Structure formats: C-alpha cells, structure tokens
Amino acid sequence: MLQNIDLAWILIPFIIGAIIYPRIVKHRTGDPLRDKLKDMQIMLIMFGVLMAVLLFSLPMTPSLSTFGYPETVEEIATPEKVLKLLQRYNKAIVRTTEVLHWLLFISIFWFVGSMWQLMKIMMQQRDKELIKNDDEKVI
Secondary structure: OOOOOOOHHHHHHHHHHHHHHHHOOOOOOHHHOOOOOOHHHHHHHHHHHHHHHHHHHHHOOOHHHOOOOOOOOOHHHHHHHHHHHHHHHHHHHHHHHHHHHHHHHHHHHHHHHHHHHHHHHHHHHHHHHHHHHHHHHHO
16 A cells, blocks of 8 residues: 555654654643653554554565465576566565564654653662652651
C-alpha cells in the first residue's frame, strides 16, 4: 500500500504531531509522576500508530513464500526477465531495510527516551518517600 512513498514523508508528520500534541493538550495535575505517566500513555499510542504505519510500509516479498518466485528456467530465460526479477527483489530488500532503520530509530530515541523520563520521575518520587521515612525515624 505505501511501498512507493518515501518513508520519511510518511513518518515525519506523525513524529512532529507526537512532539507537538503533548505541548498543546494540557493535562498537568501537579503530580509529576501522574503527568509523566500521561505523557507515556500518549507516547505509547503514537508509538503504536507508527509501528502500524511501518507494518503497512513493508513490501510483500514473494521470494519468501511459495508464490512469485520463478520455478522453471523458462520464467527467467532472457536477461530482461532476470533483470526485472532482480529489480523487484532489490526494491523489496531496500524497503525492508528502510523500515528496519526507522523502527530502530523510533525505538531508541522515542520509546527509550520516554521510558527514561518516566523512570527519572519515579526515582525522584521514591527518593522523596525514602527521605520522608528517614526523617520520621529520626524523630
């Protein structure tokens, strides 16, 4: 469905939207942990949408199934037929590599970045609780 469109033009609007959306929608409650959990929820939804877009961007690769690859010598008898076949397979390999590149990029910088921020807030909350408990023990 999306095989002939450059992936950057497909994914960049989603990435920009996901960056802008949390800044437009105000869901701040004053509790940093709850606010960060809400941000994480939004990021997970956008991550899921981007993964679905990447899924539909993958080419159907007939070389990996029983349909589509040549079974007889006559199907690739001329150099033109071989060239066409190799070009189709090359496009499929290139597109699959692009999808993998974007998947890794989004996973590393978006998902891991969101998790890092959430963990940082959770550690700060836990540190406050530990300090509070230590102060109560001293008194």
